[in-house]
Amino acid sequence: MIDPTLNDEEVQFRDSVRAFVDKEILPNATEWDLAEKYPRELLSSFGELGWLGVTFPEAFGGSGGGSVLYALMCSELARGSAAIALGMYVHTALASAAVLHLGSEQQKSDFLPGAMTGDKIGCWAYAEPGAGSDISSVSTRARRDGDDYVLSGSKMYITNSPFADFMVVVASTEPDQGIKGLSLFIVQSDNPGVSVSAPLKKLGMGASEMAEIVFDQCRVPESDRLGPESGGFFEALKVLTLGRIASAAFGVGLGRAALETAWAYCSERVQFGKPIIKQQFVRFTLAEMATRLEAAWQLTMHTARVADAGHRHDQEASMAKLFASETCTWVCERALHLCGAQGYMRESAAQRFYRDCKVLELGEGTSEIQRETIARYLGA
Numbered sequence: 001m002i003d004p005t006l007n008d009e010e011v012q013f014r015d016s017v018r019a020f021v022d023k024e025i026l027p028n029a030t031e032w033d034l035a036e037k038y039p040r041e042l043l044s045s046f047g048e049l050g051w052l053g054v055t056f057p058e059a060f061g062g063s064g065g066g067s068v069l070y071a072l073m074c075s076e077l078a079r080g081s082a083a084i085a086l087g088m089y090v091h092t093a094l095a096s097a098a099v100l101h102l103g104s105e106q107q108k109s110d111f112l113p114g115a116m117t118g119d120k121i122g123c124w125a126y127a128e129p130g131a132g133s134d135i136s137s138v139s140t141r142a143r144r145d146g147d148d149y150v151l152s153g154s155k156m157y158i159t160n161s162p163f164a165d166f167m168v169v170v171a172s173t174e175p176d177q178g179i180k181g182l183s184l185f186i187v188q189s190d191n192p193g194v195s196v197s198a199p200l201k202k203l204g205m206g207a208s209e210m211a212e213i214v215f216d217q218c219r220v221p222e223s224d225r226l227g228p229e230s231g232g233f234f235e236a237l238k239v240l241t242l243g244r245i246a247s248a249a250f251g252v253g254l255g256r257a258a259l260e261t262a263w264a265y266c267s268e269r270v271q272f273g274k275p276i277i278k279q280q281f282v283r284f285t286l287a288e289m290a291t292r293l294e295a296a297w298q299l300t301m302h303t304a305r306v307a308d309a310g311h312r313h314d315q316e317a318s319m320a321k322l323f324a325s326e327t328c329t330w331v332c333e334r335a336l337h338l339c340g341a342q343g344y345m346r347e348s349a350a351q352r353f354y355r356d357c358k359v360l361e362l363g364e365g366t367s368e369i370q371r372e373t374i375a376r377y378l379g380a
């Protein structure tokens with residue numbers, strides 16, 4: 001649909017990402033999914049194209065753009081492969097953004113230029129076997145020892161960790177202080193105290209790679225602490241809102257891919273003497289899929305514009321993430337249904353979308369956590 005709110009730069013950028021996706025990602029997406037391996041070299045290509053630095057200042061190799069450009073990129077990439085988009089987002093909107101927002105000038109100069117080119121890839125290590133929605137249950141410990149911290153504990157489900165060069169790790173410096181006792185650390189993946197498991201097997205997002213990380217007496221210099229001691233993660237939660245905008249944009253991009261796939265199948269598939277798209281139920285379903293996706297997109301873009309105007313946008317970001325991810329799940333389920341048995345086959349795009357979509361309701365705060373956040377902002 002025409003979007004008169006996009007300026008020339010935004011349209012041009014979106015179209016360039018779309019052209020790249022059509023040529024380089026869409027033809028390979030199923031193969032990458034089935035191989036269950038992230039094509040790491042793509043992140044270097046994204047770096048060369050300037051996409052890893054879209055929202056980062058020029059001083060560190062970025063292009064100084066905002067959330068609208070980032071959302072456009074996320075939705076286009078997710079249309080090609082949600083798993084590829086996921087790896088890009090963990091590196092940019094979480095790991096690198098934490099360095100940008102909380103790092104010292106030295107840390108920014110040390111880490112960001114390489115992160116923008118794709119030479120150094122980051123992961124975001126928050127979740128643990130015992131800590132998911134409940135942030136205060138993080139048990140990875142960072143104990144002071146002279147000028148160092150010593151990290152012990154484990155992180156679970158960490159995207160990009162099998163090939164990441166650096167990790168942004170959430171660990172407790174004051175266990176009795178709950179969230180306020182959590183700090184952030186930049187840990188090099190080749191630190192001898194770090195071990196990363198083999199990639200974990202999962203339902204969807206096949207081309208993305210995640211693993212468990214164990215920290216065993218992992219020594220990290222004080223200069224690699226990110227932000228304040230006991231309070232770093234609390235600060236990060238306030239500034240890392242781009243992740244929810246990205247998740248919302250993924251939901252729309254992935255949903256659009258599912259709609260396109262279902263549309264093509266229903267146009268070609270002939271039953272009862274005519275293409276099934278001529279059946280009212282099919283036409284109405286496609287119309288509703290498109291309408292819900294458009295509503296999700298408008299909410300996402302509104303949130304991105306509020307963010308770019310410099311206003312707080314936590315409530316909008318939660319609403320967009322909640323609505324777009326649940327819409328995406330609904331759309332992907334309908335797309336699979338409309339594609340019938342052919343869609344159910346392992347090589348079909350429809351079943352990949354159906355497997356990929358669910359994680360959007362879990363990561364970046366589950367739907368229940370988003371509802372809690374929205375209710376709190378509404379004063380309930």
Ligand SMILES: Cc1cc2nc3c(=O)[nH]c(=O)nc-3n(C[C@H](O)[C@H](O)[C@H](O)COP(=O)(O)OP(=O)(O)OC[C@H]3O[C@@H](n4cnc5c(N)ncnc54)[C@H](O)[C@@H]3O)c2cc1C
Binds near residue numbers: 160210364
């Ligand atoms: C593909 C994938 C990639 C991931 N990548 C990363 C990564 O790179 N880095 C990282 O740190 N983590 C990552 N995660 C983990 C992610 O952070 C967690 O899935 C998320 O924090 C939710 O935690 P949980 O899965 O342990 O669910 P739980 O917290 O155990 O929740 C289980 C269910 O209980 C519900 N629930 C929990 N508390 C409440 C409540 N108070 N009220 C109502 N309902 C509640 C939840 O909504 C959910 O439905 C990834 C997960 C997946 C699946």
